[in-house]
Amino acid sequence: MMKFIFLFFPLLLFAQSKITTQTIDKRLEKSNALLIEGRTDEMVTLNLSILDDAKHINYAEGKLSAYYNLALAFSMQYKYNKSNYFLKMMEPEFKNSEAEDQEISMNILYSINYRGIKMYDEALKKLKKDLVMANSLKNDSTKCAIKGMILVQIGKNYFEKKQYDSAAYYGKRIVDELKKSKKMDAGMNTSLKAAMLLLAETKLNENKIDSAEVYIKSAQSVPIEWGNNDFATLKLWGQIHDARKQYDSAIVDYEKAIKLAGKAKNFKKLSELYRLIAKSYEKTGQIDTGNRYELKYNHLNDSLKRIDDENLEDTIDLLVEEKKKPLEHQTHLLLYVILIGSVGAIIIIFFVHKRIKNKNRVLNIKEKETQELNQKLNFAFEEVIQLAKNNDPEFLTRFQEVYPDFFPNLMKIEPQLQSTELKFCALLFLNFSTKDIATYTFVQPQSVQTRKNRLRKRLRIPSDEDIYLWMKNMYIQ
Incomplete structure (x- = not known):
């Protein structure tokens, strides 16, 4: 019996360790489930393993998805420097992949990281560039879903800039875009629900409570489940009840939202919820309970502020690096031109008169370039x-x-x-x-x-x- 086991042990080991594109895709589906549940630490561990396996069999789509999932998980943890690292790792893989929407998804996540440190204009530049790229997508349903995602993020940036008219414009534009689709899928429904909640939050900030309620109910009627991430809906209901001085109902909504935000590890929203529920408790006369939540808010907010400070330098460095790329391309082109000019100089060295004229011309160009450079620096x-x-x-x-x-x-x-x-x-x-x-x-x-x-x-x-x-x-x- 033991001989039988030892004989077939290598075959069993091989069968267990065999890696295929199908097994990687199944594990990526599990990663999506972890994302919905907000289990980002487990998501990181899983995708690091997927990345190793995808590299082992040189599966480009698997590598791209693993890099993206890692970047997404770290972004959700507000570790924008790590998120940006994995986004940068994605870039060389595009040439080996047929996934036409991956680069757009990468840029969307870059924009979320920029928004995380309040660099809204840089985020908007990324997103508006993505809109142009999205229009060239061949698959209509993919194009519609991607444009919805981009428009949601544009609207969120304008909302955080407190430009509520622009935020509302993009929220309504998402609805109009999705109306063009004959069949709604999960991606489109996600964008639609996000748009409705964005419009509801915009109306709340404009103190249009009834309109906000209409949009929240519309969001809840969209056939998509967000799991632990559905704290956003509960938060808005809490704000509506608070605005109508229904403080007990607001507290119930906030408590439910706090549980979901905690499970999803969305600490920025958790911080916001602590502040909101503290104020509601104070309005009901429960000062001690309000103070406890205020302390939780202060503690968490201080931690988030330290994280923001740590992220600032890394994200600015990334932005500067991106800005340098066109300049590096121009430098390489200039070196190439100089090389060609040097070869030409060797050829015409026998023609003294032309050489002198050429030298004078080059000096004039250099002088002109210096003047232009000084002008640019002054500008x-x-x-x-x-x-x-x-x-x-x-x-x-x-x-x-x-x-x-x-x-x-x-x-x-x-x-x-x-x-x-x-x-x-x-x-x-x-x-x-x-x-x-x-x-x-x-x-x-x-x-x-x-x-x-x-x-x-x-x-x-x-x-x-x-x-x-x-x-x-x-x-x-």
Whole structure:
């Protein structure tokens, strides 16, 4: 009997360890179930294993899906740096895959990561580029579902920018897009439900309670289950009951939403729910219970703020890297042109007269290029100054593009600098006076001076050193 077992053991081992595209696809379906349940840690473990197997058999679609699932799981955990890492790993795999919508999905997730650190305009650029790509998709149902996903994300960005008219416009546009489809699938229904909830939340913020209720009921009638992620619907019901002063009903809704958000590990929504339920308890006179939830809110919000600060530098670096790609392409082209020019110079070296003329022409071109470069630098400086004066949200991003070494040098001294502090340092670097900073950021001059003093302590700037000169020196290190 033992001989029989040992004889067939290698065959059993082989049968158990055999990897096929079908087994990988089944495991990817399991990953989707984990996503719906919010079990992101298990999702990460599973997809790391799937990725190894997909690499083993060189299954391009499997690798792409595993990379995307890993990026999605880390994004849901607000670990945007890890999410972006796996998104970047996806890019080389596109050439080996026939999945026409994967690149669009990648860009959508990039935009979610940008939105996570409030870089809304960069997120919108990604999404509007995706809309152009989506129009070229061949499969009509895929095109419709993908466009719905993109429009939902565009609407969410406008909502968080508090541009509620734009958010409502894109919510209604999703509904119009989906009406074109003859048959609704799970992806389309997901987009439709998300659009209805977006419209409901928009109406709530406009204090149009009855309209918000209509959209929530419409969302609930969409035949799609979100599992633990359906806390969004309960949260909105809680807000409607709260607006109608039905505080006990609001508390019941919030409690249910908190349980689901906890299971889904959506800590940002959980933080928001803690704040909402704390206020409802206070309105019912249950001050102690309200205070307990307020403490939970403060604790979780502080943790999320630390995570946001950690993500800021990595995501800005990613953005700068993306901006450099076209410039690198131009540099390679220039090197190629220079190489061709060198070969030509060898050929015509015997023609002295032409060589001299050519040399003069090259010098003129170089002089012209230098002038153009100086003009561009001056223009970039003026553009950054104007963004600062307008208190524009794009100021921080554009500043990092023009002065890429400044923030990293500051981070070497104090890695925990917040985005508001980085912006303040940028204004000092640009030589804005205390009065100017107060005017353009809408604060009192004494508040600006207080921030200067705090910044000196954090960055260990000697009291006898000019803070403006110190900031200038940080860029040239």
